[in-house]
Amino acid sequence: MMKVRPLQDRIIVQRIEALQKTESGIYIPDTAKEKPQEGKVISVGPGKLNENGSKIAPDVKAGDRVLFSKYAGTEVKIDGEELLIMREDDILGVLEN
16 A cells, blocks of 8 residues: 655545435435535644744644535545545644544
């Protein structure tokens, strides 16, 4: 299996698929579904450099569940798995229990 290490403030996210059935029991066909805006962080880069040259550590870590903007990141396929590579700025929030 190939490993990918994101650079700077980039983050690798795996989308979490939305439910295929509504609360009332209606099944949603694949053609009507939108891509989910929720995902699991797979890998995080070391951080962004500020104007002084020191690194700013990212606020998220591997394993976090996050919400991201609708058109965020670049979709890539690695070992048959679809992943998103995005900047930390594209993440809107971290989901906590």
